[in-house]
Amino acid sequence: MPLLPARRELAPFADQDPPPWLARTTAGAKCNAEWRIGQAEVDLLRDAADDMDAIDQQFGGNRLWKPTRAHLHWVHHMIDRGTYDDNLGRQLHAVAGKFTTSLGWFSYDSGLQAQARQYFSEALNAAMLTGDDALASRTLSIMSRQAVDLDKGREAVRFARLAQAHSKEWHAPARVAALLAIREAQGYARIGDSFNCEAAIKRAWTEWEHGPGERDPDWTSFLNLAELTCLEGMCRLDLGQSSRAQQLLATSEGLQDVAHSRNRGMCLGRLSAAAIGTGDIDHSIDATKETLRLVQGGMSSNRALTQLEIVRDGLAPHHRARGVKDLLEQIHALVA
Incomplete structure (x- = not known):
């Protein structure tokens, strides 16, 4: 099988511009017909977000940021134009936050660092507005990882610690604590602080050894034995x-x-x-x-x-x- 082509320059995009199919739908939304959102539609979107994350785990994010961006536009369109009760409204905002953070991750994995930061900032704003500490924890964890790649170790440590503060607000399970501890360790390793790095690695393994739990969020499922071992190796x-x-x-x-x-x-x-x-x-x-x-x-x-x-x-x-x-x-x- 031939090698894939070398990395391509991705065309710049304007986040305020919806994809053409959504633009047409938006234009047609001026009619007075009520658009009622149902649970099935929200569930489908949540499943789509999970599918995107699973594909990323196997193949990477280069081919995912564009379709994820289209999904995110559609969720915002539903939030802005649809009719739904408070419960569905909370779910829609949670799905939007999930897509936004995943879009930031896919952009980061694709080398689009500025765009990734933009989406991470949007996800954090959404988390603050809705009081979603779990979303804040996830987003800050990824921002910590990105900061390491950008050779900003101290920033990585700050993001990891802030994520840990948010994790306490929702009594996050041990898997989350393990992830955030190893993120902190990576930041310390990047600045050559072996003492604090060793302490954070030890905390990560201690938390991980508590085992999985029913409250573990899906965004920690990648943290298996192989991955935690790899992250320590990177440190x-x-x-x-x-x-x-x-x-x-x-x-x-x-x-x-x-x-x-x-x-x-x-x-x-x-x-x-x-x-x-x-x-x-x-x-x-x-x-x-x-x-x-x-x-x-x-x-x-x-x-x-x-x-x-x-x-x-x-x-x-x-x-x-x-x-x-x-x-x-x-x-x-x-x-x-």
């Missing part, structure tokens, strides 16, 4: 602990399943970088080849491509080693 890598990072990332990569292929690809990219750090070029090559195989199989995440660029730069000094030259050419063809 170790940022702290310069290459050998320990390689061990953790190798363990994580072997635990991931097909449903979490995007996370496995991210783990493989970090594993390749860690192996370079320990001088284990053969294992770096193997991990990079597996990442390329996932991309060829349809995984579309700009974050994964960015990680491949880092690996390419790390492997470049070893271009005379067996297999490295061909691998560099494959990466170049993908990310050039």
